[in-house]
Amino acid sequence: MFTALLDHIQKFITLDSEEIDILESGLTLSKVKKKEHLLKEGQICNTIYFVTKGCARQYIINPKGTEQTLQFAIENWWITDYLSYHNNTPSHFYIQTVENCEIIALEKKDLETLLIKIPKLEKYFRIVSQKSFGAAQMRIKFLFTMSAEERYNHFKKQQPDFVQRVPQYMLASYLDFSAEFMSKIRAGKV
Amino acid sequence: MFTALLDHIQKFITLDSEEIDILESGLTLSKVKKKEHLLKEGQICNTIYFVTKGCARQYIINPKGTEQTLQFAIENWWITDYLSYHNNTPSHFYIQTVENCEIIALEKKDLETLLIKIPKLEKYFRIVSQKSFGAAQMRIKFLFTMSAEERYNHFKKQQPDFVQRVPQYMLASYLDFSAEFMSKIRAGKV
DNA sequence: TGAATTTCTTGAAGCAGTTCAAGTTTTTTA
DNA sequence: TAAAAAACTTGAACTGCTTCAAGAAATTCA
Numbered sequence: 001m002f003t004a005l006l007d008h009i010q011k012f013i014t015l016d017s018e019e020i021d022i023l024e025s026g027l028t029l030s031k032v033k034k035k036e037h038l039l040k041e042g043q044i045c046n047t048i049y050f051v052t053k054g055c056a057r058q059y060i061i062n063p064k065g066t067e068q069t070l071q072f073a074i075e076n077w078w079i080t081d082y083l084s085y086h087n088n089t090p091s092h093f094y095i096q097t098v099e100n101c102e103i104i105a106l107e108k109k110d111l112e113t114l115l116i117k118i119p120k121l122e123k124y125f126r127i128v129s130q131k132s133f134g135a136a137q138m139r140i141k142f143l144f145t146m147s148a149e150e151r152y153n154h155f156k157k158q159q160p161d162f163v164q165r166v167p168q169y170m171l172a173s174y175l176d177f178s179a180e181f182m183s184k185i186r187a188g189k190v
Numbered sequence: 191m192f193t194a195l196l197d198h199i200q201k202f203i204t205l206d207s208e209e210i211d212i213l214e215s216g217l218t219l220s221k222v223k224k225k226e227h228l229l230k231e232g233q234i235c236n237t238i239y240f241v242t243k244g245c246a247r248q249y250i251i252n253p254k255g256t257e258q259t260l261q262f263a264i265e266n267w268w269i270t271d272y273l274s275y276h277n278n279t280p281s282h283f284y285i286q287t288v289e290n291c292e293i294i295a296l297e298k299k300d301l302e303t304l305l306i307k308i309p310k311l312e313k314y315f316r317i318v319s320q321k322s323f324g325a326a327q328m329r330i331k332f333l334f335t336m337s338a339e340e341r342y343n344h345f346k347k348q349q350p351d352f353v354q355r356v357p358q359y360m361l362a363s364y365l366d367f368s369a370e371f372m373s374k375i376r377a378g379k380v
Numbered sequence: 381t382g383a384a385t386t387t388c389t390t391g392a393a394g395c396a397g398t399t400c401a402a403g404t405t406t407t408t409t410a
Numbered sequence: 411t412a413a414a415a416a417a418c419t420t421g422a423a424c425t426g427c428t429t430c431a432a433g434a435a436a437t438t439c440a
Contacts, residue, residue, distance in 0.1 A: 058327070060331055060334070060335065062334065062335045063335060064399095068334050068335070070327060070330055070331060070334070071327070081324065081327070082320040082321060082323055082324035082327075083321065083324030083325065083327070083328060084324075085320075085324075086317065086320060086321055086324070092328065092331060093327070093331075115313070119309055119312070122309070122312035122313045122316050123305070123312045123316075125316045125320070126312050126315045126316035126319060127276065129316060129319040129320045129323050130272040130275075130276060130315070130319045131272060131273065131276055132323050133272055133319050133322050133323040133326060134271065134272035134273030134274075134275075134276070135273065136323060136326035136327065136330070137248070137260060137261070137271070137272075137273070137283070137326065138273060138282065139330065140260055140326070140329065140330065140333075141250055141260060141282060141283075143330075143333065143366075144250070144252065144258050144260070144366060145250065145252045145253060145258070147396075147397090148396075148397065167416080167417060167418090168417075168418070169416095169417070169418080176333075176334060177396095177397065177398085178397075178398060178399080179417085179418075179419095180397095180398075180399080180400095180418090180419075180420085181396090181397060181398075182418090183418060183419050183420080184397095184419085184420080186418095186419095187419075187420090189419095189420085189421095190396090190397095254429095337426075337427095338426075338427070357386085357387060357388090358387075358388070359387070359388080367426095367427070367428085368427075368428055368429080369387085369388075369389095370388090370389075370390085370427095370428075370429080370430095371426090371427060371428075372388090373388060373389050373390080374389085374390080374427095376388095376389095377389075377390085379389095379390085380426090380427095
């Protein structure tokens with residue numbers, strides 16, 4: 001049931017069977033339909049989400065009223081707003097499913113209990129978040145140094161399957177250009 | 191000697207005096223002159239740096255040959271390339287001091303030893319990196335939604351002192367616009 | 381201090397990508 | 411399976427910011 005997450009955790013740390021039991025008893029898997037919100041702007045985020053099936057995204061609504069995706073989370077990715085989570089401040093983001101999903105939602109209180117019972121998990125979350133931070137820095141590098149077309153081609157090369165999986169306008173906003181321009185890039189009219 | 195770091199750590203966890211001793215014995219503080227490099231592109235990063243005095247930055251050299259700053263680190267900030275650090279891959283970044291600095295350099299091997307001796311530190315680094323990741327997401331939000339002038343004004347409002355502290359062309363590249371445009375923004379010619 | 385270096389400024393020309401508006405295609409749902 | 415909704419396309423007009431070039435000002439260092 002939780003094998004996806006357990007496998008992911010055990011890439012970084014080793015759990016014995018007792019710890020696995022404790023962990024499993026603290027988790028719940030839920031099905032979430034496409035386009036449902038896990039978090040809305042203004043709410044305080046007190047849950048972290050692990051996607052075991054499907055795809056979710058973090059987005060904002062910009063001053064022009066257009067949605068802009070900041071991050072996608074597919075299978076084996078965590079998604080949350082850590083700033084809201086840690087500072088208990090209203091979130092600047094929406095988190096929403098892009099497909100029908102299976103998601104492990106881990107609430108702050110439960111996570112804190114788990115971290116006390118299984119201190120090793122601290123290491124897991126440390127490494128995962130350090131890597132995520134590293135990935136965010138690379139993302140900023142790409143945004144800074146590549147043209148729109150280069151960003152699209154680079155992304156397509158890195159994640160060829162994923163490109164088919166989400167509406168092109170969402171991917172366009174993730175890569176920081178307009179849906180219309182995406183259309184022109186894909187048609188080779190650039 | 192290490193009070194800045196100890197204070198920072200104890201914002202998130204509590205250390206007893208024995209743990210403090212262990213920690214201090216594993217640290218070294220070094221003075222680093224302005225413009226020295228802590229990491230260069232292509233090197234594998236196996237050290238994390240904590241700035242206790244001065245200012246460092248992470249930057250890249252873009253295809254046009256211009257430096258672009260991705261991140262600044264002032265007093266009480268960690269700076270490193272976590273992707274290179276964790277994956278043992280060549281770094282995409284330079285890390286360089288912007289002012290004369292005092293820096294605690296913590297090497298991977300030493301840090302791993304410390305994390306075993308003082309498991310609580312895992313929690314400290316987890317929280318710090320989760321917050322950093324949250325901050326990186328906010329940074330992407332600002333880059334996505336604000337005009338160049340708005341980004342400058344917003345940054346100036348958040349960090350009024352810091353704006354004076356670094357060359358304006360570095361700040362311009364951090365905010366993702368040209369040095370010339372920075373000059374025009376500051377002169378009100380926009 | 382004076383020379384060298386670094387940083388900042390200014391205006392003109394250019395362009396990568398946006399915006400708008402309208403139509404077409406694809407997907408979803410009742 | 412028809413109607414509605416969501417997603418994609420196209421071209422024309424526009425614009426926020428870059429690029430270039432050259433000089434001025436500030437800072438560094440011998």
